[in-house]
């Protein structure tokens with residue numbers, strides 16, 4: 001028994017020596033990617049042709065059509081506003097994180113990521129409690145009455161802002177600080193140096209950040225729906241995904257056909273627009289040149305000195321605290337309340353489901369993601385490599401509600417429906433987490449000189465052995481980082497899960513149900529339990545991985 | 554006009570002094586090289602002079618004006634970075650025109666200045682190219698053109714030639730000197746390469762542990778170094794431990810090597826019995842029929858001459874040169890060495906011994 005895994009690895013080592021085996025392994029990973037991830041994600045588009053009748057009836061019904069269109073319009077305009085705010089406020093933040101040294105920077109760094117670890121459903125509760133004074137909530141909020149639209153913007157900033165700051169800092173870190181210093185010795189003020197040197201070098205990061213945030217906002221379901229429910233406007237104000245959730249929760253308003261038609265229409269519109277956006281933003285940002293050659297030295301100087309830069313830093317930090325961190329953490333205020341009765345059986349059951357789904361999804365992501373990432377990283381110049389590189393982003397861009405809906409339709413066609421609900425939910429979660437794992441890996445593998453592996457192979461290592469012994473240890477931290485990202489993302493997902501099934505009870509779904517029935521205190525306590533579990537896991541992972549790498553070094 | 558005066562400059566990072574108490578005057582149009590072992594504070598010093606860093610103590614004056622608190626963009630100091638730092642998203646022309654552009658000097662100035670300085674460094678034909686299309690040497694030329702186009706009368710160069718291959722390096726350094734002399738620019742040039750320092754500078758500033766070890770013209774430092782460290786760091790030399798054994802009335806000194814052999818030097822201020830170190834450069838060591846006995850341990854061909862390495866009877870290692878046309882001894886041969894009396898420099902023997910003194914960190 002003891003020898004079994006070793007001999008299995010040996011077997012794989014041997015097998016990997018044959019190029020046939022390697023090629024079929026890659027072909028397998030490719031096939032899984034296409035058949036299980038890409039096609040089901042966009043399958044719904046074919047419904048436009050096969051079930052045009054359903055869609056047509058929705059289009060001809062003024063009431064429901066206008067609702068659908070306004071929901072989609074809301075989604076896109078919220079996403080755009082949020083992304084622009086993220087850029088404007090994220091840039092100075094990224095700047096602070098990369099170029100400044102101060103006490104407490106480590107803390108700030110950790111705090112910045114925290115909202116990402118919260119399920120968005122929790123953020124939804126927390127934000128509404130913080131800004132508004134929803135009925136039925138005991139805790140005092142700021143009591144500001146804002147329109148649902150503005151509240152959505154506040155909410156979406158929470159879970160997009162960290163992405164933006166991360167993407168921007170990653171790029172900023174790669175830009176030589178000497179460029180700015182050089183510009184300044186040539187007479188440019190700080191501001192001018194930034195505008196003429198750093199900003200233009202920034203474009204790639206801007207594109208990534210833009211797409212990530214936009215897609216995330218477009219896609220978000222759980223938090224949005226919960227926030228709208230708490231404000232009592234879930235049946236009058238819609239975003240694309242919240243409309244689908246609402247349809248599912250209240251089947252009495254429309255006929256089954258109308259519902260199906262409306263979902264198809266929303267999904268298709270959102271998928272098509274999102275994909276278009278991906279292409280357009282890439283092109284636009286890559287081709288974008290700051291048109292202004294002219295420089296105003298005096299203005300630049302005024303902007304670079306005196307109270308303005310200080311004010312900018314203070315405002316940036318204030319924004320992070322007041323608009324991002326406080327609202328996100330506000331839910332912990334519930335700890336000051338008497339602890340309500342929680343149905344621990346159901347809560348633990350839903351937590352188990354969530355972890356099962358997330359765990360399986362991440363494991364599959366890694367297994368089929370590694371060969372894909374290796375191929376893409378090493379074949380960037382090839383046609384196939386570029387195509388795959390583009391395709392990997394697709395599930396990331398598509399709103400998860402549309403993705404889930406599409407996936408359910410696809411597998412439903414094969415007779416896999418409610419009884420396989422858990423399996424379908426897992427497949428759905430694989431789809432939208434896969435890009436997170438693969439993207440991270442591609443980045444890491446590209447940094448590794450292929451010569452390492454080649455050297456190992458010239459020393460007689462079989463390819464799989466070389467990968468195991470040489471490449472994997474190097475990219476391990478990227479695998480872990482991607483895995484954590486994917487895991488938390490899956491844990492927090494509401495939209496795809498609801499769209500796929502009514503019966504699978506993950507934590508966010510459970511929390512949403514509690515909110516729907518007005519049990520805010522219970523919902524909040526469940527959220528706190530979930531956050532606590534997430535933190536413990538992340539802490540343990542971080543400790544384990546850092547100790548390992550410490551020993552390796 | 555650019556006369557630089559440093560008054561007791563220190564730069565501290567935490568408790569660590571990267572530069573300590575440096576005072577220095579640099580004349581208008583002077584070409585000064587800063588030489589010293591790695592980490593001795595060369596980069597720090599020119600960063601302080603150009604305003605990239607503010608010194609923690611001391612003052613910087615330019616033409617008599619205190620500029621310590623003037624930010625770098627108003628200092629008007631050209632600075633060429635060790636890693637070149639050409640802006641990758643701009644063509645060579647745009648790079649060179651950057652300074653006139655950010656000073657809003659207008660399109661004509663941008664055009665004429667960039668043309669002029671690209672021409673000056675011989676890169677005008679490539680004006681439309683981007684930095685990543687150039688070799689390291691070409692990039693370096695453009696970086697220099699960019700710094701010059703700012704019109705500043707001071708230029709800081711941080712090991713600008715170190716990344717280049719030997720030939721290009723030698724060519725570029727003379728070209729550089731010619732250029733800045735023509736423009737009347739005051740230059741501080743940091744380098745690791747003592748040959749480079751010697752061949753281009755009006756004056757060499759030798760640094761060590763964040764302080765100035767010695768300042769002088771290349772000839773002064775080479776011929777009459779004031780410390781064992783300088784003698785060893787600039788040029789090549791033989792260092793031998795001796796003791797003063799006798800002094801004549803007019804100051805002429807006799808020394809005893811460790812093996813008891815006697816050597817004559819010129820006038821010194823040492824007293825009989827003082828422990829000293831003498832420095833004598835290989836070109837001032839000759840073979841003779843009589844003198845310090847030594848055994849040849851290696852013979853190395855250096856191109857224009859042979860370098861012969863020996864171990865003397867006094868246990869010192871002594872090297873000397875033989876013209877490449879002449880016969881060289883073979884390994885194991887016994888030779889007798891004599892030193893050019895006038896070229897011997899005598900130093901007090903450092904407490905930590907010679908090794909501690911010439912250590913390079």
Ligand SMILES: Nc1ncnc2c1ncn2[C@@H]1O[C@H](COP(=O)(O)OP(=O)(O)OP(=O)(O)O)[C@@H](O)[C@H]1O
Nearest residue numbers: 566570571589590591592593594595596597598745
């Ligand atoms: N920003 C900084 N913070 C802390 N210490 C620094 C900083 N910059 C330089 N130092 C320290 O100051 C000392 C001098 O550095 P400097 O870069 O001036 O050396 P250098 O003489 O230019 O060396 P090299 O020849 O290797 O370039 C070094 O010990 C370095 O570690």
Ligand SMILES: [Mg+2]
Nearest residue numbers: 595596597711
């Ligand atoms: Mg240096």
